[in-house]
Amino acid sequence: MLQDRRGYAISNADAQALELYETALRQYQSYVGDAVATIDQALAARPDFVLGHVFRAGVLMTFGEQRFARHARASAEAATALDSAANERERMLTAATRKLVDGDWDGACAAYDRVLVDYPRDIFAIQTAHLFDFVRGDALNLRNRIARVLPHWSAGVPGHSYLLGMYAFGLEECNQYAEAMDTAQRALAIEPRDGWAVHAGVHVFEMRGRIDDGIHWLASRERDWAPDNGFAFHNWWHLALFHLDRGDHGRALELYDTAIYPSGSDLSLTLVDATSLLWRLHLLGFDVGARFARLADVWEAKLEVERGFYAFNDVHAMLAFAVTRASPPSCSCWATWSPYKRLRPGTSPTRR
Numbered sequence: 001m002l003q004d005r006r007g008y009a010i011s012n013a014d015a016q017a018l019e020l021y022e023t024a025l026r027q028y029q030s031y032v033g034d035a036v037a038t039i040d041q042a043l044a045a046r047p048d049f050v051l052g053h054v055f056r057a058g059v060l061m062t063f064g065e066q067r068f069a070r071h072a073r074a075s076a077e078a079a080t081a082l083d084s085a086a087n088e089r090e091r092m093l094t095a096a097t098r099k100l101v102d103g104d105w106d107g108a109c110a111a112y113d114r115v116l117v118d119y120p121r122d123i124f125a126i127q128t129a130h131l132f133d134f135v136r137g138d139a140l141n142l143r144n145r146i147a148r149v150l151p152h153w154s155a156g157v158p159g160h161s162y163l164l165g166m167y168a169f170g171l172e173e174c175n176q177y178a179e180a181m182d183t184a185q186r187a188l189a190i191e192p193r194d195g196w197a198v199h200a201g202v203h204v205f206e207m208r209g210r211i212d213d214g215i216h217w218l219a220s221r222e223r224d225w226a227p228d229n230g231f232a233f234h235n236w237w238h239l240a241l242f243h244l245d246r247g248d249h250g251r252a253l254e255l256y257d258t259a260i261y262p263s264g265s266d267l268s269l270t271l272v273d274a275t276s277l278l279w280r281l282h283l284l285g286f287d288v289g290a291r292f293a294r295l296a297d298v299w300e301a302k303l304e305v306e307r308g309f310y311a312f313n314d315v316h317a318m319l320a321f322a323v324t325r326a327s328p329p330s331c332s333c334w335a336t337w338s339p340y341k342r343l344r345p346g347t348s349p350t351r352r
């Protein structure tokens with residue numbers, strides 16, 4: 001039976017499917033490349049590739065949007081239908097991923113943990129649980145989940161540097177700043193393009209109020225973390241916050257236009273950062289022109305599908321509406337939502 005590069009058996013696969021799976025895993029970890037497109041290639045050739053379906057479902061869920069979750073559900077169901085041909089690890093991964101698509105994100109992270117007890121080098125389980133620890137605000141597991149599996153990894157195992165990057169972020173979230181910076185630098189010494197490890201360092205500087213050092217950290221590494229990296233928008237956002245801390249709102253807006261939200265994207269991940277930067281500028285009294293109105297339009301177009309799926313997105317949509325709309329968008333969920341009424345223009349205590 002075929003094994004992946006971490007030594008675990010894979011069912012219903014051939015050499016090509018395995019190669020594409022390994023590529024997709026690297027893309028998932030590094031944010032460089034399109035992991036879903038890669039795994040789709042594998043599934044086109046091997047529709048019975050269990051791990052391919054599980055992987056596709058997990059990655060789609062990390063976008064935090066209902067429209068992708070619908071596709072994730074179909075993939076999780078396809079994996080479930082192949083349970084009889086799957087090995088124990090694959091069945092456990094399928095069960096954990098089904099919890100994700102069913103909205104039980106706590107249960108899913110616990111289920112991924114059970115996979116990791118017996119298969120501590122399953123990097124798909126680690127990465128997916130880490131990202132959902134992040135969106136659930138589970139700071140302890142951002143650190144401890146990685147700490148539990150680290151003894152089973154070594155420098156020669158593919159993906160080790162990304163694990164260190166995750167550990168660095170977990171340490172930072174648990175306020176262990178010196179250890180976090182040391183670990184981020186170890187990760188980046190192996191893989192300088194790891195945007196997540198760069199991000200861990202950014203958070204250390206942010207939490208310590210070392211604004212100029214944070215700017216230098218990002219600027220000096222820009223050629224590593226910025227080009228063609230799907231996570232770069234968030235590190236650009238952090239750079240804008242540093243400039244805002246310096247009082248340079250002009251530079252923050254420039255970064256908004258050129259790097260954080262240059263293209264009118266309707267991805268919630270980017271909309272959230274764009275919105276929260278404009279919200280800060282708004283609260284500080286700066287004129288952001290028509291930017292907020294454009295964001296509100298994009299949020300409004302997503303409401304019917306996305307409302308109520310992920311509270312973090314909803315709150316950011318609400319911020320855009322509160323600044324730009326004289327009345328709630330034509331969606332019953334907002335019209336009856338009392339926090340919106342309290343925050344709408346003209347009634348907000350923060351309105352100047």
Ligand SMILES: [Fe+2]
Pocket residue numbers: 199203234238
């Ligand atoms: Fe961040």
